[in-house]
Amino acid sequence: MLTTLQAPRLKALMAGGSDYQSAYAQSRNEVLAVFGIDPAAVDNLGSLFDMRINGGSDQDAILLATSAILSQVARTQAPGTETAELSHLISSIAADLADHGKLSSSDLQAQLKTAAVQIDLDGVRRNVETYYANRGIALAAPRFEEWLDKDGSGVLPRRVIPVNGLVFNNVADAELRQIYSSNPVKVTGLPAGKNVAVSLTGSATLLKNHRPVSGRYTTAQNGDVFELQDRSLGFSQQVQSVLRVGSSNIGWQINSKQTGLELDTTYYPLSNSSNGSSKTIPANKLIAWKITPDHTFNAKYLGLDIQPDGKADDRTIHTADLTVGIYSDDAGKPGQQLLSSNNLTDLFDANTTVPSVNNGQKGSFLPASLQYLLGSSGISLQAGQTYWIVLAPPLNNKWGLSIKTMNGGTTSVTMYSTDGKNWSTCSGSMLSMYPGSSYCSSDYSSEFTPAIWLAR
Known part of the structure; x- marks a missing residue:
């Protein structure tokens, strides 16, 4: 040519x-x-x-x-x-x-x-x-x-030769979804007047001499300083980038902190979205499920494998309107509210796999499910004590919440209340689901509960 x-x-x-x-x-x-x-x-x-x-x-x-x-x-x-x-x-x-x-x-x-x-x-x-x-x-x-002038700088040639002494320090136990910066590395030891090619793979942003580089390519000469910036991922996940300077590869990892499930009622043979069953939580009704931890732990996250079932219309309340609470037990029904939260999170996503109970693991968390941060300190739950997980819609809503639940592994009496004080099962009582109508179904009286999990 x-x-x-x-x-x-x-x-x-x-x-x-x-x-x-x-x-x-x-x-x-x-x-x-x-x-x-x-x-x-x-x-x-x-x-x-x-x-x-x-x-x-x-x-x-x-x-x-x-x-x-x-x-x-x-x-x-x-x-x-x-x-x-x-x-x-x-x-x-x-x-x-x-x-x-x-x-x-x-x-x-x-x-x-x-x-x-x-x-x-x-x-x-x-x-x-x-x-x-x-x-x-x-x-x-x-x-x-x-x-090849990959960054449009006009600098040619940019040599592909070894550049020694460049090391990024990996980040361990990173907080979730936070921006981290690497330690700076300085290019030295190049032959006089030589430039080397620099390229980046991964999701990080490249900084050259403390300024962001536009694109994934640049050049380096003696004295240039490089840093990386990136966002950490969810629990136990790793984000990695590789900076290539000349022919030398310098890796950088951000390893997010780990967690584990201290209580997990997931019924794993049926724990995928195709096995969920659609229900409607009655309007103006708090719904409660019972849990009994087998060991003492501090819970900072609570999850319910519940998601909208796609049948919602403009009359239906949204998951963002819900509040979750942990209640003590009062003679087989919810008693005093110990904690409440409407701080929804999605830290447990489809890419997250964490240790669970009985040496198991829970992964591929249900998309768009209800996950709550239980405050900055969480709540201490005691071994052998009964607690109730209570899901509460706004008290002024007029319509039910149409949901799909993923089955938990234990049967439990589901209880309802209109005021958080007086509780009953569905059986034998008439609960209004929609204005002007009464509804009670055995579907709510004794059934597989939604999968419930608590993480430290």
Whole structure:
């Protein structure tokens, strides 16, 4: 490709009186300048005819880099007809060079710069090495990445060489969903005047000399300082990023703090959303379920595997309107309220897996289920004592809450109250679900309770 770009300019220079050697060197340098390459920065630069994609020198890397740029422009400008577009592109650049010795079209200049940013580095390397591997040749593609201006800075080359002494300190026991910053690392020991390529993989934000970098690529020289910033995830989850400086990879991890379930009534054979049953909590009714811990612990999170069943309309109250409470037991019914919370959380999500009771684990928590933070200190629950988990809708609502419950593993009497003091089971009492109607169903009197869990 590069020799095709050079030929018309070489002829024009010789037609203008230049000798071959002078015309060749000038036209070669002008072709390289189209791609932002300073010939003086190329080690052992020879002729464009000597470049080989399967070589290992600077000029071989330049051939692969410039070919990738031109192919990317053609692919972007004419998807599906890249071959024809590539031929037209090369002809246009060659004609411009022949007349002016440089690329005068600002539109083409912009396309080349954009293409360099867009190129999939791993994809190019993989394609080249796979091509030769399929022909029985083991080959490492030349370091074409050094000659691609991935951040639009104009700095070329950016060498892919080892950079020693860079270490990020991992974060342990991170608070959940908080922003953390890494320790700064400083680039030193590079050969004088050399720049190295810098790239980031992962979700972190890259800071260079204390300023955010736009995109995932930049360059580094001696004295540059790099930091990473990222947000921690949910319980027991890890977020990881890798900063590549030159050819050296520096990993950074944020490991969120762990937790465990101290009480878990999930009936695991039926603990997926397809096995839930739809119900409606009667309007103006508090609903309560009984729990009895088998050991003493402090609970900071409470979960009910309950979610809206998709049948709600504008008359139905929303989960954000609900309050959960933990009550003492008073002769087989809820007694005094010990704690209440309407602080909904979603820290236990589909990606969370935590230790549970009986050496088990609970994972893939029900999406959009009711999860509550029980204050900053939580609540101490005692072994062998009975407590009631009470779910309370707003007392002024007129309609029921349509829900789907995931089955818990123990049967329990479900109790209702209109004032939080007088409690009864559904059996034998008429509970109004909707205005002007009375409703009582054995569906609520004795059944599989929703799965209930408490975490420390």
